[in-house]
Amino acid sequence: MSSSFRNFIITRLLMTIPMILILVTMVFFVMRILPGDPIRSQLGPKVSEEQAAQLRERMGLNRPLHIQYFDFLWRMVTLDFGNALTQGERPIREELAEKLPATIELAVPAITFTALAGIFGGAFAAKNRKKPVDYGLRVISVMVYAFPIFFLGLLFQIIFAVRIPLFPLAGRMDSMLMTTFEPITNFYFIDSILTGNWAALKSMLLHLVLPSFTLGLILTGPFLRLTRVNMLEMLQSDFITAGRARGLPEDRLVYKHALRNTFIPIITLLGLQFALLLAGAVLTETTFSWPGLGRYLVQRIELRDYNAVQSVIAVFALFVGGISVLVDILYAFIDPRIRY
């Protein structure tokens, strides 16, 4: 590894730290500025002020704000997120261990679909520039981006699960199979392979189709359009003209030579889209009753559960930061011009 690349990686990693710090600080303070508190939201008006004060003390909410803040930062560093403040007060680490794999298991096929459909769709559109299929793809890309996720989700449910019963409606696995399923990592894909439970594997894959397709489709639009634009530019370049002159097949020129050179901006977009993917997961998980971190976040925001919300946002920030770093590193790896 060259020293410039190594330096680049180190610098890039270091820059992630202030980003995450700023984000979790914002979340910490925003949650406390918002009206409503976890005591009242959980217990309603029944709680006397005395009881409420006792509960606040037990939860550490009566400590000075800066003490709560540094305590929270320290817990983050040591990955001890503490307990949820309300509704069961389960250790957040346990909740994350159960729910984060569910969200990742949803996000990975979604982003894969997004990337493949967007890239190959964009390349196809560019190749067929100004033909009806080009216009059609561009219109579709805008439409799917504009539709609310829950609308698309419900629409696909009605079409592909109710009217034409191809796929299950909701959840991660068939209820009966769940009774004998033994989660180990809570990645059901991995766990079913590890336990040799092929019925469970088939069920979880079927359950994954509609939600990941919904989530992936929403984000396909920008990919498609970006690829198309870059491809159009690439197809005008000299080396493509030279290739044509040498008699190379058009398909090979487009999909092998031109497309490869458009990857760099697309990879960057991939990193940015990952943040939107997590936001989209929040709504998708609700529509499909997918027990992931997004749905958990919604519940905990309603309950003003500071600990849980802070922790989940911190995890999201770590992921987005991590993906962003990977993308930049990959970018720099591909194109040596892009280094510090």
Next chain:
Amino acid sequence: MLRKSMTALVSVIVLLSLALTACGPTETPTAAPTEEPTEEPTEEPTEAPTEAPTPTAEPEATEAPEETEEAAEPQPLWNAELRQAIAAAIDREALVDRVFEGRNIPAYHMVPPAYPYATEPFLEKYGTRDLDMAIELLEGQGYTEEEPFEFDFWYPPEHYGTTTADVVQVLKEQIEETGLIRMNLQTQNWAEYVDSFVAGEMPFFVLGWFPDFADPENWLSPFGSCLQSPDMGVFYCNEEMDAMLQEAAASADPDVREELYQDIGELWAEDLPTIPLFWEPEFIVYRNGVEGVKIASTLEFNYKELSFSDDAQPASGSTDTIIIGTTDEIHSLDAQDAYSVHDWEILRNTGTALLTYEPGTADLIPGAAESMPEVSDDGTTYTFTLREGLTFADGTPVTAEDYVRAWERIGLEGDVSGLVQLYVSDVTAPDERTVVYELTDAYGFFPALSATAPFIAQHPDQYPVDELVFFPEAIDGVGPYQMVSLTEGEQMELQANPNYFGEAPNIENVIVRYFADPTTMSNAVETGEIDIAWRTLGPVEAVRLQEVDEVLVEKINAPALRYLVFQHEYMMTAE
């Protein structure tokens, strides 16, 4: 490079904004009454009973700042005449027709019509509506079209379903039809809403109520007693009302109670701590072939009564497993803490309280106790004898000590502890099968209270005396089922309890499947992915599913009440 990093930072901030916006003030439509705030009266006696605001006939309009008097004495916003004017102007029949297409039931008292001692005092005093009376009362207070009576009316936009906004809009129209009132609609997210009304910041607002136990006491004292009404944002104290409520609660004589509750109803319609609006039914939807769905007004759902007919097509593929879908969530599965409908449902199917209800009825029968309790002459001591040979699901014997331990665990101040502590002062176990409850007064409705979840014995190994256990891994109780697994947010599995004292359930296994969205759940019962959809399907889904041949929609006249609250101590200058 720096620009790309900044772009990444910005996108993370966008993520945060999107996440907060997506689940901000109006979150995903969890239609209809999700969790009724089953507020129980707290035991804290610190509130000094304040007098009800005297009906001073203040002629000045509330918002017109009469700078004639400098820092004028704060005046109560409400008096009896103004409250009566509002009560008279409301047309419940028109309201339920317009918003619910007649599916809901107008409420003319706080007490459900099916209850003993229920009357309809609001119908007697105001008819279905008396606009002339309303106008006359307002004019008598000096209000005119140019200077109407103005105040804020608050509602939570999502907690009781999306119809709440329509309800308050119709109310506004009806009340402003007097021409002498201007009612400003205000809204707050539920968490803040509760804070605000408990702090007395809302002069007039809407709430929902679901009972803790089936007795008029639980529908009246929480709002009408000097001790308990501040916790509900009512801040009402009328000594005559207080005395009658206490006497009715402490009497076991049906004739005495009937007369007292009649008088209480009349005073309620006159003095108006609250205004009842309508009863909202629950809907249960189940596939053809599912039988034994018996849910009475107590809203108790006994899974052991369920069965499949011969031609049924169970969602599980097998007649020994039934799948029930719900959008409820588990808050706590500890009987000395749980205080929500779904939690109590699970606890009552995995456990049995001292008394219980005949399935599908509101008739009390012995549960874990072998017979109805013995009551002392002064009505303050109830003695229960446990069934012989009673055991937990794992065979561990149940003894009277388990009930003493339950009482000690009430001291852990779980959510439901106030409900018990208000009425019970001590629990003792003179022998292995005898449990004695000392009450704080001679409450004739104590049998109904002893049928509630806090009176369910819990396994000492699963529920230690010194801590509450919200999410046990298993429940080996005294009920027809035991909980064998729980995957939070996904499903719960129940299996028939081999050591149940009663008749074994018809269906060996029950799976409760948790949905985040009622529309998805309604689709699931339509396609047969689940056998039963229960709580909470809104009226829209219920009507849609009536057209589907494969399912049956049943309306449960559960006593879920929507009502309006006056903050009796609200001061005009506070605005």
